Amino acid sequence: MGEGVRLRLRDTAPILTNMPEATANTEQLAEALLSYWGYDSFRPLQQEAMECGMNGRDSVVVLPTGGGKSLCYQAPAACRDGVAVVVSPLISLMKDQVDALTACGIPAAALNSTLTADERRDITQRLRAGEIKLLYAAPERLLLDGTLSFLTQLKVSFVAIDEAHCISAWGHDFRPEYRGLKVLREALPHVSMHAYTATASEKVRQDIASQLELRDPAMLVGSFDRPNLVYRVRRANQKLKQITAVVDRHRGESGIIYCISRKEVERTADALRSLGVQAAPYHAGLSDKERHRNQDDFIEDRVQVVVATVAFGMGIDKPDVRFVAHAGLPKSIEHYQQESGRAGRDGLKSECLLLFSPGDASTWRRMLASSDDQQAFTAAMRSVDQMCDYANSVTCRHKSLVEFFGQDYEKPNCGACDVCLAELETVDEPLVLAQKIVSCVARLEQRFGGDYTSKVLAGSSEARILNAGHDRLSTYGLLKEFKPPVIRDWIEQLVGQGYLRKEGEFDVLQISETGLGLLKGDAEPRLLSPSAPAARQKKKSADDDWEGVDRPLFEKLRTLRGEQAAERGVPAYIVFGDTALRDMARVRPTSLDAFSNVKGVGAKKLEDFGKLFVDAIADYCQANNVEPGDPAPTVAARLAASDEEGPSLPAVAAFRHFRDGLSIDETAAQLAKAKSTVVGYLNQYLQHEQVTDPSPWVDRAEARQIEDAIEQVGVGRLKPIYEQLGGKVGYDEIRIVATCVGNRG
Template sequence: MSSRMSSPSDSTSTLAPSNSSGDEMDRAHSVLRSVWGYDSFRPLQADAVQDVIQGRDSLVVLPTGGGKSLCYQVPALVRDGMSVVVSPLISLMKDQVDALTSNGVSAALVNSTQSVEQKRETAERLRRGEIKILYLAPERLLTPKTLDFLRSLPISFFAIDEAHCVSNWGHDFRPEYRGLRILKEQFPSASVHAFTATASEQVRDDIAEQLQLNQPNILVGDFDRPNLTYRMLRADGKLNQIQQCIAQHPGESGVVYCITRKEVEQTAAALESMGVRTLPYHAGLPDDVRQANQEAFIQEKVDVIVATVAFGMGIDKSNVRFVIHAGMPKSIEHYQQESGRAGRDGLAAECILLHSGGDLMSWKRILENGDRSNFQSAMASVESMAALCNGVQCRHASLVEYFGQEYDSDNCNACDVCLGELDVVDDPITLAQKILSCVVRLKERYGAGHTVKVLTGSRDQKVIQAGHDQLSTYNLLSSEGATAVRTWIEQLISQNHLIRTGEFQSLRLTESGRALLKREGEVTLTKVSAKSSSRRPAANESWEGVDRKLFDHLRSLRSEMASERGVPAYVIFGDAVLRELARVRPTSIEKLTNIRGIGDRKREEFGQLFLDSIDQYCEENPLDRDQTANTTSATISKPRANATPNAATVQASQLFREGCSVEEVASKMGRAESTVNKYLSDYIQAEKITDPSQWVSNEEAEAIRAALMAVEDERLRPVFEALGEEVSYEKIRIVASCMKNEMADGSDD
């Protein structure tokens, strides 16, 4: 790589990009292959890389695990000069520098934990042009001394990681990030590129404005993480629930998030007593203890880290196989980021959220003791998170739609809703009427807790003193239990039949709630005891052809090597690479070139060690060698298979065979039409139906067919727009499913 040096007299020695972007994109692909061992970029990565190469300011939103770091690391090796990466966390900077160095990239960081001699040595390397990527915290970057020094260096661009910290509208605002706006003034020839995992449109606009980006190209990736299985369960013996999940992932890395430091300590101690290799992690621990605990987790000396949700861990660990929330996060943005620490390597991972009605009040107390200026906005975020926890819509769809994107699948096959693990009550409207009627009789002046007490016949003094034991709704749901009633109230809130109002969060009926009292409208309520869950089929698919014992054998070797070098285990090789090695079982260095994720440097440094280990294992356990490599990807694409049919699906299918419409099936089964539409999708697929006329008129079907044929991909929004937004998505899906069956029949002939 060429590196242009500037004379000390230059006031600003930033580098303009080359005009030969086509040639440089070829170089970018070459760098991707030789350094990281990947044949192609992920979605949007190529666009983001090209923006950096061309020197055009940009803002990139890619979910955790989407590969943001490559968007600036690859261009840094293509463009002349050096790049500066701004990151808020020392641990994250160290992890990235370790990973880059192991791939043969000259990268460095400067932070407060280093000695004067270490900082001086890095400065000399920078002056000699030996460093391509420099990591700095915003506080250090913005000091006059650092800015003066950087102006003497040939800087090609700045990459602002965790850019949501710039925005006061974001979920993790940091005032020091606001100072980064001077970069455009101090380094006018250097482009600036912002990267974050979560940002609404409002936050994106604010980031661009605060950083003074010049006509930035804004790239927003798909917020869906198809390799993650989401389950949101009512807390019921929380510690046992956590232990059961961990037991399903023996020897695998996981994170348990708790709301308070005290709960972190208690949970970590309890799990340790159960034989789980675990350590606590929160801001109240001494710095050296917290750092040592994180290093132990990253280097796989322990399997589980228990941490507070309020304190970002800043880890770049790719092989986290499960994330458990032992309490509700304070926003969907936080949940997206925290759960997104699982499965960053693209392999199947599990996200369990254990929640209770008390979580909302816990966050209310915490927020009341914090910055009151943002209290209303923060509480609105908490309530959105509560609605997600208690909702009955596909979890993947709920998350994607929250961030303003459309989820095109009827069944993700990767959440408790779509896997059929939630049991729907038989007569939800009557049950809802009982609860709503109680709220009305309480004159809409009381919160959920008091309403639950009335419905379950509590002898609480406040209930008796208010005379609410004389109401007709008193003791009406005593046989169901307080937990179940509280859950249904939360579900009525999440479906907008009830809302919380005022300082005391009193329950009030909405217009749809009043309509429901008259048996008008739809509602879905679930039984509290969910069906027992099993590991997601996709988790087994990612192991197809892998010799598990060989994988464990290689994993042990990786841990030893990482410990010797003092680096995280995934810096040696990620789990996806180890699985592929245990699947292919290569016999030579040359064969390693076909393994996705092994670049030239790692092949030279580690290749023979792993080959020797594979040879030893296969001598003791005769196995076929040089199997076909999975050269496309070891990751999981969006699953579209339907879950195993349950009793409700079978009943709905029979009604459809009898000629019933969606509305009729919904009425007969007492289910919401949105739920019945999912049953219909399963029915059409299972029965290979090609004629949609039972549900869609011939005229509409022809129009939908024409629109489907005209679009270039499988997304439904372009079809919806092409039809003037007058034909429902449900009808479009029906016709699309029938067309797929028709094409499949034709291909079989």
């Protein structure tokens, strides 16, 4: 490690206290973390993973998104002689990591198709000269004979394979090109290999080790829990309002909204833009150029929200995503863990909202039905069912996710999900209700599924129920005051809590041991209220992540960070992450020595940005009587100010056309909608925006006639106005003018 980047250790003792065992490499790794990245401690399992890279022992490392996987190979690479070869699936991810390493003072490069001949030649020369510590490349490029031959001429310290779950056919993102990476073992037989992923079951981990021909690998599996993520599950109800509410809770912060279909992606992105949110779509139907532009705009903070299908996300190394919202059910818990895990990678509090509808499972069934492999289809639908169980559960969300991946969760209350925060409204007598449901399963001799059981309880007169004589059961119609879908939800909740279980191909309901105890009164089930499954959301008065942070100073520093990032052409988080900015705004360092102790400030960043940021903090402290401006009205507030239901999603997508002054006919042509439909959209726009001037859509002279008629007969109903005008003016024009007059109060 060069003297130019060496810093004194702030305090060696705290670094050593969280290490399982100090080794000969401990001090070197600890100093690298501090000097380059400004970190004074290891995260769980980082030291063990780094030791494997230092000692040359093969490893499979599973750490959750945000758990610091990249550092597990970057720190050893910085410490060891030679170059570490990193397999990465996406060009965008390679670029981000190379930019971040370079900003920290670690020489790195990437080989990919975007390079010019001169750039490739320069990288080759630097590799031969031993000037590069980490070389990133896609699996396809590494498998080329020329690349493999070139690598054998270099001093390779080790090979790191990122997103390693792609190797396994049992993984949720299998990629055939990853299968060929075993040739690296043949080409570099004496070089250790290390596989890194965020999500991998025991079966997938073993398959990774087998496919790569790893030798006695260390299996390092971290906790799948992400305690900084607040999980919430809501039934989709006025989905646009629910989405804008989460956007408003994180105004000015980055977020991702996942939709099941491309059509919903486009509609949601259009709606958000019409409501003043900087949003961009991302799905496989867009051109490569548009997808890359939208992704870059999001990473570099030119866009606040990206609305996407599951095509978006792998390789997005953006640490300051403050929320991830799913506008529909993900296709598996593995996918949900990975997608929601893109929030809060910097360890700060972030929100994960899941909105789901009963029809989401059917949507996935239609989308997956095209598969010719019946076994694969059955497995995929089983994964969808598991996701449904999670959504319907009233068990701690953190506990559910952690235990799904085979780990124990000991906390009685996570304090970071809708269940443990008591945000879910439950029925008054859940035990009695649950006993009625489980009793019906028993009366049906545990031979039927959830749909049939819910209809028996609701007292359905379907022929199959009557023909089977189940209308004579004592439990028939026992819950007739509720509709079958409501009862079906309760059944799913009882399954999620372990009182019932599903068996066989047709998900026949069976009563578990705990279910038998429930019938005896020895249980405490929780069942959601059908009228308001998630009626109240408690808002914490003070978020621990913001405790002691000077908010106006944070915003000033965030602006300065953005300016520096723009000058360098890199994402803002490459300069400093939000964690560092909050720490600066909390302690307000006004000297370089004090600034060097800020979390996330290493030697290179101290040299590049220290004086600039210290001066900005000093200026702020001298003029700390400056008050922040009044907050802008929130999107949700504007929606609430409109009609009670709020504008529909298609209507909101039309708002921007009306704002641009397009006529009804022009808007109808743009949207390929009937004129009458667009008139309906326009009236929602007028109410939502409280427009008082109808002249862009109604001739001024005609509008004055309508206003005169309204003055004569009032604005209550349209027919008297129509008759006052002698039937010479259409209802569409009358409705538009009447709405504007009503908006004047």
